[in-house]
Amino acid sequence: MPRRDDLKKILIIGSGPIVIGQACEFDYSGSQACKVLKEEGYKIILINSNPATIMTDPQMADKTYIEPITPEVITEIIKKERPDALLPTLGGQTGLNMAYFLDKMGVLKKYSVEVLGANIDAIAKAEDRDIFKKTMKSIGVKVPKSGIARSIEEGFKLAKKIGFPLLLRPAFCLGGAGAACVYNSEELEAALQLAIDTSPIKEVLVEESVLGWKEIEFEAMRDCEDNIVIVCSMENIDPMGVHTGDSMVVAPAQTITAKECAKLVEDSKKVIRAVNITGGGMNLQYGVNPDNGKSVIIEINPRVSRSSALASKATGFPIARVATKLAVGYTLDEVVNDVTGNTTAFFEPSIDYCVFKMPRFTFEKFQKADWSLGISMKAVGESMSIGRNFKEALQKGLRSLETGRYGLGADGKDVLDKNLSKKEKIEEIKEKLKIANADRIFYVKEAFNHGLDIDAIYELSKITKWFLSNIKELVDLEKKIKSGKCSKEVLIKTKEFGYSDVQLAHMLKKSLKQVRFLRKKLIKPVYKLVDTCAGEFNSSRPYFYSSYGEKDESRATKAKKVIILGGGPNRIGQGIEFDYCCCHAAYALKEIGYESVIINSNPETVSTDYDTSDRLYFEPLTLEDVLNVIDKEKPYGVIVQLGGQTPLNISKELEAAGVKILGTSADKIDIAEDRDRFKKLLHKLKLKQPNNATATNLREAQKIASKIGYPVVVRPSYVLGGRAMEIVYDEASLERYMREAVIASSEHPILIDKFLEDAIEVDVDMISDGKTQVVGGIMEHIEEAGVHSGDSAMVLPPFSLKKELVDKIKDYSHKLAKELKVIGLMNVQYAIKNDEIYILEVNPRASRTIPFISKSIGIPLAKLATKVMVGMSLKELGFTKDITPKHISVKESVFPFMRFPGVDIILGPEMKSTGEVMGIDYDFGKAFIKSQIAAGQILPKKGRVFISVKDKDKNKIIDAAKKLQKLGFKLIATKGTAVSLKEAGVKVKKVYKLHEGRPHIVDLIKSDEINLVINTPSGKGPKEDEIKIRTSALLHKIPVITTVPGAIASVSGIEALKKGKLKIKALQDYNKEI
């Protein structure tokens, strides 16, 4: 059918910052969309507030707006750019919601903007739970019993009708935000309140729970001629009751028959027609009763999703790419399947391997968080793995997670505490089987080891027996090995079952080196192709996975090539920013005539798109798996400095194995990481660092802390319960911390550093080719030192530092890069106190701020770094002078606190943010307010502000308070703060603290009488009352500011907001000025 020639300009809405439930997969789909539209000759207007994405690279679109994603801002963009159409289906829930609201506001009609891919009705049919239910009923597709509640009373009425357990699903929410499973009427009220509050339209579906049923998913596509293909089926290993994002998933579905599948497919076709997707994809989720095959439809997403990214990587079929082609009018059979190169997209992939997806959690960062998994998503990322059988895929997936495991156990780590009695162990096993949790699959194995059989485990977990029996096969094999029966055949079998050499070494009680040597003599891995068609057609795309015991299909060329090691699954601290760098490395290598090979295990990212690099190996990033690929490819060199910590963890061993590491040498990297060597380096360069020392027990720690002087930052090298760095303010706290949180010994020393209070923190990213060093960007943190740099808001260029300090920082950074013989990128963190500059940390690798800086200065630093790593000079690349842009860029972090109710929102030295946004403007206040809006922190223009700050801050907050008063805000404060403000001449009303009487501050927050909270923690450990204030503000969607500099910046932002409308400007236009 004719592709839409009547359209010239298309607006794409991105998904914004990385949050739980909406992450890198939308950069993947958005980038594919941009590539397609560009190929097709359309002009692309793009809005996305997330600078850490490939899609916001200025070459991806014609006009890229890194601005807050709000209907108002998009309206401005539409006014300015006049696009003919809007493509909202590749920006996650955000994209859809924006389209929906713009439609309701009349903007789309006013400016004649057509919605492509899925019309507004389609969105409503899927997201509005009431319309969804009615639509399903009208086409004869069964839904669980349910009703819509818009109030607590309605909710209770429905609960009575439906019965417990039941599920609450807020409308228009993503990743199950606000959703809950309720078991009894006691839990109902609070759960209903949260659900209603979370839904943007204040509607909740109250639904019969089908806990324990099989969960089957499909990814389908439909074009404008009503052609439909089912791209992939998936079966969740965790049954209904756990959000698909938090579930272990297998593709294709394993335990439903062809006829059962055909029925679900028939239903899916009815649904996609009823919802009327006219050019795009849809995700459908069904519950299937394991005892009688009855099915109900649970949820649909009329857009590309996390599942479609997984399905695309699992099958090789590029859903987002095809969806974009369909959106502009092509039919499925008109789109080429460019994985085979010789078939069309009108095709249902057949896969000849097993795909396993494992979610990645970071519960250790949120200790108070509930570790159970439910229908509100908590995972921050996922790994995918491919094998020729489930066991292999499972074990590869577990070691892809980078949680220190090398497969399903047998690797020296235990989920069970050795010191428990047998009875206690079985109790724990039963609990951890019954209540879904991140380690459940390990407990399945433990259950077998402790005498439970498949039926018993099934009864407790409801995990389909087929999966359990596969795990039993692993248990049986291990028993064989333990009993000494390790023949050649058995060893080969272990490799076919996905065991790593590390596990073999553990089981055989030999050294890893020995095992590796013996094993390599016996059997080596082979690489098989992912080709969408199970081998039926010839395939041109080299996308591989490893397996054992079969014929090799790899296509390593003799050309000069570089292997890029990716970052693995997304997690807090290491995510899309590093993937951005790896993609840029591949693009750079292409530009200079090298072949690029990517190894990564993350299905959500652009780096694992089959056309990012010349060859893709979807493999765990462990030493063994990486060396296997290196053996096959024999690269010119390997890049380890762009994938975050993951590749660096194995770089020494890679070098020891004779692999050429490109860029800064492993030895120099070690200088930056080894405390003693680093101290010597700083001493040599006459640079200062905060006083520090190492302790191996409590007494030593106390001595050192006293000598250095409190407060101190304590960093244990071995942690209990996941707690790591903490700022300690006095001896009693140190003693408590050491007792509760750490194990100190000579093998596990404690690192103690002086904590520089009230210091300004600065991040610098450098690029160096060994001869020339250039500063990429200097970023001043808004929050003081003490907040992890990944969580801080940052400003480029610095907004408050004196010129001499900035010049000194530049000079020190140059010196460090030179001394460390950096080839590639380097990041330095400084703290400035009383005009003294201290070095906190040096990281000779890409940092997570590289994409932000690159967007800001208009120079793709990661690309340049890659070219430098293969030997080019910065001179020939034309980048020898640092750039200070005319505009101001603010990077702000986003946090997942809403997913972990009860967890305090105070920031500290342990990173907690999941993603970032960028605000750009010529004025600091305006740039800052944009960053806040983009991050979802909607600062008020008027109303009442609550202020309660610690003693040290009472003076510092006065200016901000005065300004707020001038801007027309009414101020409210607790006793101490109120007194000091009054003394300074600020009008302020006093309010009770929680224990002083009522109504107290939380009462005011709950009755929506407060519009902004400024509350800085007292520092000597979090106080219960303060936590209550902050968490209730969060729940009531009231913005909370927890640092004085943050407050000062926010006030400038509010000022800017009140002065006038925020202006928009495309990145390409900012870059022209540089």
Added chain:
Amino acid sequence: MKKAYLVLENGEVLEGNSFGAKKEVVGHVVFNTNMMGYQEVITDPAYADCLVVITYPLIGACGVNENDHNSHIGAARGLIIKEYSRTVSNWQASMSLEDFMKKKGIVGIEGVDTRYLTRHVVNSGIQKGMITNTKNNIKSLLKKMRQHKEDRLYKKVSCKKAYNWAANKKAKKTAVVLDYGVTFNLLNWLSEQDFKVKVLPADTISDKILKEKADLIVLSNGPGSPLEAKKEVDNISKLLGEKPIIAFGLGSCFLAIALGAKVEALKSGHYGFNKAIKDLRANKVYITQQDHRFAVNKDSLPKETELISINLHDDTLEAYSNKKFKAAGYCYLPTTINI
């Protein structure tokens, strides 16, 4: 676990483990890309002369149940897979796949690199293979393979006595099916198209067929080659023009030959759920399930025959309709009958 070997016509031997029935069998090595539905495949008489390679590596998780059989008479000769799943996790299962295979005499070999085998068939074409329990004396095994002859298998898998298919008792129209290895899928499809169905043995002569006075004559799919079936073709020729005829798979090849057209072997066959075709009349595309390895040469059909659909990938003919005789042939089950 006992060892088993797959010996290919080119002398290559693939090693695996034996499961299912244990005997030596020779057949055509074909690959099927269905990720589900192995039960329908191994009970499809079209595979009676085949050693079927299933590309999806994990087979058996749903066991075998009483509802999904595709026939009771015919069965695949051999099943070649990567990994046999010993645990059954589907509520409908009445027995394990292996037990069923033992019952039906289907020989299995697991542990084989099925992807390599599939690529081999794609590149070298369908050839004979043998599943045996020894790799000694390959030369004599190859000789056995070469000398192995199939004799009109479609007769062997046909019903011996006519019977009625009771799915649609209220149907207005009647159809008779010449059973060359008919599947229940086809019989149910006919019922859905509103036909009362009677199944006749393959060797029912034309007079007897016409005596049934059915509204439609159906020629079913089946195993083996249509190339040396003079008797069947002559029988069908006598039906041309007497009643509307619709033919599938093997049956559509017989029909084509009866119409004077040529039939050729497909290089690697069409076996699987995801074969994309283009309906030339409606200008629409469809995804179809196919199980055949012979196709009609589209240039050899008589003039008044319309080409209905072609395979989107290899351009072979998937359906035709002869206006003169009101006879149509399909390699898949279309959504409606439109001769």
